[in-house]
Amino acid sequence: xxxxxxxxxxxxxxxxxxxxxxxxxxxxxxxxxxxxxxxxxxxxxxxxxxxxxxxxxxxxxxxxxxxxxxxxxxxxxxxxxxxxxxxxxxxxxxxxxxxxxxxxxxxxxxxxxxxxxxxxxxxxxxxxxxxxxxxxxxxxxxxxxxxxxxxxxxxxxxxxxxxxxxxxxxxxxxxxxxxxxxxxxxxxxxxxxxxxxxxxxxxxxxxxxxxxxxxxxxxxxxxxxxxxxxxxxxxxxxxxxxxxxxxxxxxxxxxxxxxxxxxxxxxxxxxxxxxxxxxxxxxxxxxxxxxxxxxxxxxxxxxx
Numbered sequence: 001x002x003x004x005x006x007x008x009x010x011x012x013x014x015x016x017x018x019x020x021x022x023x024x025x026x027x028x029x030x031x032x033x034x035x036x037x038x039x040x041x042x043x044x045x046x047x048x049x050x051x052x053x054x055x056x057x058x059x060x061x062x063x064x065x066x067x068x069x070x071x072x073x074x075x076x077x078x079x080x081x082x083x084x085x086x087x088x089x090x091x092x093x094x095x096x097x098x099x100x101x102x103x104x105x106x107x108x109x110x111x112x113x114x115x116x117x118x119x120x121x122x123x124x125x126x127x128x129x130x131x132x133x134x135x136x137x138x139x140x141x142x143x144x145x146x147x148x149x150x151x152x153x154x155x156x157x158x159x160x161x162x163x164x165x166x167x168x169x170x171x172x173x174x175x176x177x178x179x180x181x182x183x184x185x186x187x188x189x190x191x192x193x194x195x196x197x198x199x200x201x202x203x204x205x206x207x208x209x210x211x212x213x214x215x216x217x218x219x220x221x222x223x224x225x226x227x228x229x230x231x232x233x234x235x236x237x238x239x240x241x242x243x244x245x246x247x248x249x250x251x252x253x254x255x256x257x258x259x260x261x262x263x264x265x266x267x268x269x270x271x272x273x274x275x276x277x278x279x280x281x282x283x284x285x286x287x288x289x290x291x292x293x294x295x296x297x298x299x300x301x302x303x304x
Contacts, residue, residue: 004053021078024223025223026266026299028067030072031077038081038083043080044150050274058301059080059126061080065131066225069301080126083097087106095191095195116199116211117138118133131169135211144192145194156190218266223270225263227297233268236259238291241285247261253270
């Protein structure tokens with residue numbers, strides 16, 4: 001199997017690449033296979049090659065919302081570096097590997113409003129579409145027109161925002177990602193198109209600066225993933241974790257942040273097992289103290 005796909009992909013394919021080099025948590029064991037996709041067409045072709053040779057694949061964006069196991073990842077990890085951006089009046093179409101803050105900055109510089117909230121949000125457009133990323137009262141669903149998606153059958157078509165069925169930090173792509181009966185099993189976002197509002201560069205920059213400053217004062221620096229848990233209806237995961245007395249709790253070199261309890265930090269050399277132990281502890285304590293079951297916002301990937 002691997003000899004065949006190595007022949008198909010050539011020297012670009014690396015074996016045993018540590019995922020700790022490609023995640024914001026700086027945690028993760030080796031991938032069986034690793035390759036970079038440099039355009040939407042390249043991403044499409046690599047995915048089809050993996051399917052043809054029956055190799056499991058995983059699309060890696062900014063590495064900001066995943067915890068990779070210490071045992072690493074089986075199959076082929078495709079690092080998405082498809083980053084073309086095209087503007088047309090109030091619309092912008094970009095490939096899915098575009099870094100979200102880069103897209104927000106490009107829009108801001110043109111006085112196009114709607115994505116200022118994303119200026120400090122890590123990750124790529126593709127991952128943001130799948131998880132309906134958001135912050136400061138804004139999210140992807142508010143501006144997205146459509147996403148160009150490759151499905152498990154090798155078909156490519158544009159999905160409207162309505163078809164994507166966006167919800168709080170989710171979409172039909174995320175909710176059915178592992179459904180073996182789904183026609184969109186293991187879908188790949190190739191590109192996305194957004195409609196923005198005309199404003200001024202000054203007004204957009206002012207809003208973006210306000211959001212960035214707010215993040216600096218409320219979120220910890222260093223190796224984090226972003227929010228660990230989804231906020232339950234009518235409450236905040238960080239408040240619940242803090243109320244359970246867990247702020248600052250450590251397991252090895254993994255810590256629940258003293259700045260914001262819904263942010264977990266790799267203090268240096270933390271393992272996925274240590275981080276997973278903290279996740280389990282937070283869930284158990286919050287359930288015991290408040291009766292609320294916390295749901296992960298991040299994705300656990302690899303062999304656990």
